[in-house]
Amino acid sequence: MKLAGLVICIIAIAATACLHPSGVEDGMIDCNLTLIGDCEKVLSLGEIRAMPSCEGRGGFFTTIGIVNGPFKCRGVPLEDLCDLVGGINATDTVWISAHDGYLMVFTRDQVRGGFIAYDPATMREISHQELEMILMYEQDGSLLSKDTGGPLRVAIVGDCELLTEGHYWVQWVDRIEINK
Amino acid sequence: MKATQILVLVVLAAVIVMAAHLLQEQEKTKLKVVYAGSLVVPFAEIEKRFESQHPGVDLQMEGHGSIQAIRHVTDLHDHVDVVVVADETLIPDMMYPDYADWYMRFATNRMTIAYTEESRYAGVINESNWYRILQRPGVTVGLSNPMLDACGYRTMMVAQLAEVYYDNQAIFDDLIACNFDPGVSVERVGSVSVVFVPEILEPRTEKIVIRGGSVQLLALLDLGEIDYAFMYKSMAEQHGLRYLELPAEIDLGSPEHEDSYEEVVIRLGFRRFTSVGTDRVGKPIFYAMTIPKNAPHPKLVAEFVEFMVSEEGLRVLRDTGQPTVLPAADNPEKMPDRLKRRVLTIRIFVPLIPCFLSTPALRRADEMFDVDDISHPPGMPWWL
Numbered sequence: 001m002k003l004a005g006l007v008i009c010i011i012a013i014a015a016t017a018c019l020h021p022s023g024v025e026d027g028m029i030d031c032n033l034t035l036i037g038d039c040e041k042v043l044s045l046g047e048i049r050a051m052p053s054c055e056g057r058g059g060f061f062t063t064i065g066i067v068n069g070p071f072k073c074r075g076v077p078l079e080d081l082c083d084l085v086g087g088i089n090a091t092d093t094v095w096i097s098a099h100d101g102y103l104m105v106f107t108r109d110q111v112r113g114g115f116i117a118y119d120p121a122t123m124r125e126i127s128h129q130e131l132e133m134i135l136m137y138e139q140d141g142s143l144l145s146k147d148t149g150g151p152l153r154v155a156i157v158g159d160c161e162l163l164t165e166g167h168y169w170v171q172w173v174d175r176i177e178i179n180k
Numbered sequence: 181m182k183a184t185q186i187l188v189l190v191v192l193a194a195v196i197v198m199a200a201h202l203l204q205e206q207e208k209t210k211l212k213v214v215y216a217g218s219l220v221v222p223f224a225e226i227e228k229r230f231e232s233q234h235p236g237v238d239l240q241m242e243g244h245g246s247i248q249a250i251r252h253v254t255d256l257h258d259h260v261d262v263v264v265v266a267d268e269t270l271i272p273d274m275m276y277p278d279y280a281d282w283y284m285r286f287a288t289n290r291m292t293i294a295y296t297e298e299s300r301y302a303g304v305i306n307e308s309n310w311y312r313i314l315q316r317p318g319v320t321v322g323l324s325n326p327m328l329d330a331c332g333y334r335t336m337m338v339a340q341l342a343e344v345y346y347d348n349q350a351i352f353d354d355l356i357a358c359n360f361d362p363g364v365s366v367e368r369v370g371s372v373s374v375v376f377v378p379e380i381l382e383p384r385t386e387k388i389v390i391r392g393g394s395v396q397l398l399a400l401l402d403l404g405e406i407d408y409a410f411m412y413k414s415m416a417e418q419h420g421l422r423y424l425e426l427p428a429e430i431d432l433g434s435p436e437h438e439d440s441y442e443e444v445v446i447r448l449g450f451r452r453f454t455s456v457g458t459d460r461v462g463k464p465i466f467y468a469m470t471i472p473k474n475a476p477h478p479k480l481v482a483e484f485v486e487f488m489v490s491e492e493g494l495r496v497l498r499d500t501g502q503p504t505v506l507p508a509a510d511n512p513e514k515m516p517d518r519l520k521r522r523v524l525t526i527r528i529f530v531p532l533i534p535c536f537l538s539t540p541a542l543r544r545a546d547e548m549f550d551v552d553d554i555s556h557p558p559g560m561p562w563w564l
Binding site: 063064095101102103105116141165 | 217220243244245248251256328329331379380382391392393398399402403449450451452455456512542
């Protein structure tokens with residue numbers, strides 16, 4: 001009896017270890033990202049996570065100034081995703097949309113990090129940092145949940161603690177389209 | 181009694197007291213209030229007052245842009261008890277008939293130009309020269325992004341209306357259009373001016389500074405990095421800024437000028453929300469609220485709405501810089517009974533406010549209620 005209990009415990013621990021820190025298996029997350037540029041590609045979360053990733057710190061503030069973060073954010077640089085479908089030219093715009101019907105349009109400069117950053121302590125604009133716009137899938141070491149805008153969310157990150165305007169942080173991203 | 185027994189009794193008593201306290205906390209009913217961000221200051225006080233009078237209620241206040249506030253009900257399917265927006269037309273446009281079938285207007289606002297004592301030409305700017313002051317070399321002007329903030333597209337409406345009011349066809353171009361690349365263009369369709377906002381709005385001069393919302397502009401004004409910012413009167417007052425009142429013909433705060441406001445349409449460069457189109461038509465600014473059909477606590481939240489439009493609630497708004505109006509309802513027959521009484525009281529004043537009679541909401545209210553019992557003091561302004 002004791003042996004059976006021990007075996008069950010070991011199996012449970014092993015199963016837990018196979019899960020991501022958020023407690024969700026990658027394969028269980030239903031997520032397809034459609035990329036449209038010169039051609040069209042559809043990527044699963046697993047394929048996105050297999051791409052070279054980057055990590056940085058970033059947070060955002062809402063319309064009324066409520067601060068969220070900064071978080072440790074991990075994801076794929078937006079420009080790398082755009083490169084998979086032909087890349088962005090100087091005059092192109094990148095339309096990022098979500099399954100809830102939200103859409104935000106970005107310039108190439110923004111995709112390359114051209115945002116105004118704010119100090120989380122003072123909410124003052126801070127001198128331009130090296131920023132990066134990423135498609136985040138992991139926040140503070142856990143896969144994004146639906147409540148945190150996951151499985152895929154836009155994030156703007158840098159090397160230090162900083163905030164950007166919240167409307168850029170598109171939640172539940174399912175489509176990225178490059179418009180010529 | 182042994183010391184250990186006493187200790188056990190003390191611990192037990194403490195546990196019971198804590199459990200009772202926790203139970204009491206858990207028993208509080210949570211009412212979710214999703215409201216327009218420009219109401220953040222008055223709503224902090226409203227929350228405090230209502231909760232003190234209703235100890236069993238915990239108001240969960242969430243401030244958003246008005247469209248986003250509605251989307252919490254219609255697109256995100258959150259359980260929201262009351263939605264409060266800074267543009268009353270959004271409720272019928274986005275929520276009727278599936279998510280709501282009435283709304284009540286209760287507050288208003290006006291567009292102003294906020295500044296500080298340090299702003300260039302602060303001593304000389306006035307109602308008749310402001311557009312020339314803002315164009316002077318070295319003067320910087322802050323705008324909210326019209327793609328992201330209602331105050332932003334209302335700023336463009338003000339500049340467009342100013343051309344007619346001051347009989348100067350260059351105001352919009354000199355102040356707004358020529359400072360962006362790609363530019364903001366205007367087409368005349370009959371008597372209506374349609375302003376086309378590009379999908380990306382990037383200033384090409386240092387005259388204009390554009391940010392996502394008024395919160396950021398406030399910080400820039402405070403630091404002296406901009407001289408002037410177009411802003412709601414309530415925000416300027418709440419943050420202790422000086423502000424220039426604009427003529428009623430262009431400030432979007434006067435229902436008697438509704439017809440001329442409607443002659444400006446802002447067409448946004450992209451559809452940020454699939455649930456709402458790209459055109460914004462000039463209208464007097466009216467704040468309104470409704471209880472969604474799927475509100476989890478419809479009876480209790482009706483008490484909150486009633487408090488909002490009570491004498492005390494409206495006074496809180498005014499005391500915190502938010503101009504109010506006599507509450508008026510669209511489809512009042514569909515409101516909860518306790519709120520109908522409020523509209524009836526309000527309705528009594530309507531015959532003294534001819535400008536309201538032209539609006540569909542009040543015309544409907546006219547048909548609903550007896551208007552003989554008029555007790556509103558003659559001469560009292562409609563905005564209280």
